[in-house]
Amino acid sequence: MNATEYEPVIGLEIHVQLSTRTKMFCGCELSFGDPPNTHTCPVCLGLPGTLPVVNERAIHYGLMIGLALGCEISERSIFHRKNYFYPDLPKGYQISQYDIPLCVGGRLGDVRIHRVHLEEDAAKLNHVGQSGRIHGSERSWVDFNRGGTPLVEIVTEPDLRSARAASDWLKLLRTTLQRLAVSDVRMEQGSLRCDANVSVRPAGSAELGTKTELKNMNSFAFIERGIQAEIDRQTGLLRAGEPVVQETLHFDPASGRLTPLRSKEEAHDYRYFPEPDLVPLLATPEMLAAARAEIPELPADRAARLETELALSAERAREIAFRTELADYFEAAVAAGAGSGAEPVAIANWIQQLVERIGSDADPAESKVSPEALASLVSMVGAKQVSRDAGREVLTQLVQDGGDPQEIVERLGLGVLSADEDGLAEIVARAIASDPAAAEQVRAGNMKAIGPLVGFVMRETKGRADGGEVTRMIRELVQSG
Numbered sequence: 001m002n003a004t005e006y007e008p009v010i011g012l013e014i015h016v017q018l019s020t021r022t023k024m025f026c027g028c029e030l031s032f033g034d035p036p037n038t039h040t041c042p043v044c045l046g047l048p049g050t051l052p053v054v055n056e057r058a059i060h061y062g063l064m065i066g067l068a069l070g071c072e073i074s075e076r077s078i079f080h081r082k083n084y085f086y087p088d089l090p091k092g093y094q095i096s097q098y099d100i101p102l103c104v105g106g107r108l109g110d111v112r113i114h115r116v117h118l119e120e121d122a123a124k125l126n127h128v129g130q131s132g133r134i135h136g137s138e139r140s141w142v143d144f145n146r147g148g149t150p151l152v153e154i155v156t157e158p159d160l161r162s163a164r165a166a167s168d169w170l171k172l173l174r175t176t177l178q179r180l181a182v183s184d185v186r187m188e189q190g191s192l193r194c195d196a197n198v199s200v201r202p203a204g205s206a207e208l209g210t211k212t213e214l215k216n217m218n219s220f221a222f223i224e225r226g227i228q229a230e231i232d233r234q235t236g237l238l239r240a241g242e243p244v245v246q247e248t249l250h251f252d253p254a255s256g257r258l259t260p261l262r263s264k265e266e267a268h269d270y271r272y273f274p275e276p277d278l279v280p281l282l283a284t285p286e287m288l289a290a291a292r293a294e295i296p297e298l299p300a301d302r303a304a305r306l307e308t309e310l311a312l313s314a315e316r317a318r319e320i321a322f323r324t325e326l327a328d329y330f331e332a333a334v335a336a337g338a339g340s341g342a343e344p345v346a347i348a349n350w351i352q353q354l355v356e357r358i359g360s361d362a363d364p365a366e367s368k369v370s371p372e373a374l375a376s377l378v379s380m381v382g383a384k385q386v387s388r389d390a391g392r393e394v395l396t397q398l399v400q401d402g403g404d405p406q407e408i409v410e411r412l413g414l415g416v417l418s419a420d421e422d423g424l425a426e427i428v429a430r431a432i433a434s435d436p437a438a439a440e441q442v443r444a445g446n447m448k449a450i451g452p453l454v455g456f457v458m459r460e461t462k463g464r465a466d467g468g469e470v471t472r473m474i475r476e477l478v479q480s481g
Helices: 056-068 163-180 220-239 285-293 299-310 314-321 324-337 344-358 371-382 388-401 405-412 424-434 436-443 447-460 467-480
Strands: 006-017 079-083 093-097 111-120 124-128 139-143 150-156 192-202 212-217 247-252 257-263
Touching: 006 163, 006 220, 056 111, 056 150, 056 163, 056 285, 093 111, 163 192, 163 220, 163 299, 163 324, 192 220, 212 220, 220 247, 220 257, 299 314, 299 324, 299 344, 314 324, 314 344, 324 344, 324 371, 344 371, 344 388, 371 388, 371 405, 388 405, 424 436, 424 447, 424 467, 436 447, 436 467, 447 467
Parallel strands: 212 247
Antiparallel strands: 006 150, 006 192, 079 093, 111 150, 124 139, 192 212, 247 257
């Protein structure tokens, strides 16, 4: 039996469609969802005698991405022809970059960047049949609208060591690109696509194992599941004494199966050579200055600021900052609550409650709960005008109907109970009388036993009592008795 422990080694290749108005090398407008083959021209269809012209805005976005990732920008980079034959590539080659890319090196979080380069997207193949894939399809047709869309490919070093880490890092990259406003990064529409290079090796070994490539995974859940499935497959092969074959694989999320597509190509298979119709790309100081000027505060920097300036924990700061829409909502609520007692840490905690109610992928700004309403609710809970339990009920009402937290509290009678005016003291006394054993343990100094007594009061008051005040009253009444 092979008792060797194995560790995965993972690198990612991410294709990002850029949000330019037109395609990479022609004037056709970009589209998604338009009728097929309506955004084409002789250039992007590869007709004889046509010449490509580089999209200046795509170059600008590529420079922004490279600078944001801390890359070294090549003073002179070259476009190459990547030759292969497929129905979605009318020219018989793709204009890409090879040995002199736009950007090299860099880092995002704990993952090093190998290179960032520009290229054009292929057209979209559509397969008619139950599987939606070419194998088993009745027929296939090509939509050339996508062909020629500007792409940036970001290639990482093999620094990731788990499927979850790969998914989490890709989310950070997506948020970074959102902040740069260079792409809408919608995986469901194909504007962010990810391939994963996966290998396993004996734990502690410095030598890389044979890698396989998982192609075109289009959701974070599928990426994590696909990578984990391939880790398990390779580990099983090695434990059985069988070799891992270098190949390209497809992960089917419905069945969880991995199927081979083809043997993995090497660079020489594509017969790269410099694109003769394009001059080298020179990144001038003026171009770099213009790109640098448009880079906003990035997610990692934002997380550090939320931690240092607003006293959020490192984990909570990352949770918020690594989702642009969540961070924008949080900072709007903090601004609305300034001076009203709504502390940033408390707002962050209540945003977590909001996310649980609207869904983890929903934009809170599109919910019925305005940042001002959330800040008002947090302020009311902090001032003990409403208990935390009642505050949760108010938040549920806000999610359903919107409105003003103060009005909801008054309408539903959710204001915190006072000891004298609302009969709270009498309820506390009944709680103690209902459980003499717990009361005796509290009297003896065992504060863990106070939980059932507090729970009795909260049930009787339907969550309107303040937990801290109830605890104080129980302790005083028990000691006086």
